Amino acid sequence: MVSRRDALLNLAPLLNRAPGSADEVVGEGRLEPDAEVLEADDLVLAGPLAWGVTVRNTGGDDDFLVEGWVSGTAHQECRRCLTDVLTEARAEFVMPMAYLPSEEGLRLDEVADDDEERLVFGQPEVDFAPLLAQLFAIELPLTALCREDCKGLSLDGVNLNEHPELVEEDRAARADESPFEVLKDIDLTS
Ligand SMILES: [Zn+2]
Known part of the structure; x- marks a missing residue:
């Protein structure tokens, strides 16, 4: 179990069958994404994002299932009067995940056999921050109102x-x- 300001998980225990290997890796924490990640999702956060991630070995050699949640509060602009509005959101997700050794970090697999989205990681140390920030951003309403009768x-x-x-x-x-x-x-x- 980790608990810190980033969202790095070491999945190495899932990758080898040696003694000391694990069937799941669990992490949780409060994430403060760096500026680059926030900009990519057009996010202005009112505080850290709370998150939890569990990665399980699904029995195949390099096939995993990631299950998690992320929640927090973002600043948005009222679409009518442009004042600051605080919006709370929470996203939950379950996605298949595969290990394909490479120099690359966590990414969405674009050449999956079927239409299902799959995450792929190339290194045992996985930074979930960009994924968590993106899933949180998707959960936010596109526009906000400071009040119904603004x-x-x-x-x-x-x-x-x-x-x-x-x-x-x-x-x-x-x-x-x-x-x-x-x-x-x-x-x-x-
Ligand atoms: Zn307003």
Whole structure:
């Protein structure tokens, strides 16, 4: 069992049949992904991601099953008023995994025989951080609202939640700018 700020698991005990080998490797921790990983998934986290991963030998020589979860809180922008919104999410996953010795780290197998997605790792030491961050990011809603009835921004960029007295004024201003207003000026008789 590991518990630290990264998500590295040493799967070497699963790879050999020698005494001291194991049928499963379990890890959990609180992950602070590096900037590169966060950028790849367009993530802004409010704190570390909690995670747990179990990798089991499924009986074949190099075939494994990875089961895990990741949860945390991300900053998102309200789609109407652009203020900061904190969104909690939790992802759970089960995926087949295979060991194909190479220089490469954990990756999705693109040449699997069937349509099923498979993870492949080339080194016994596996960094699960990019996978965990990606699965967490997928679980987040595409857009967020600070509240159901968010009034959004006025044409001048004023937050109407903070200035509800401007809502009517803004509505009138928008009516003036409506693209349909232009249609009034088109002479349909010509
Ligand atoms: Zn809002």
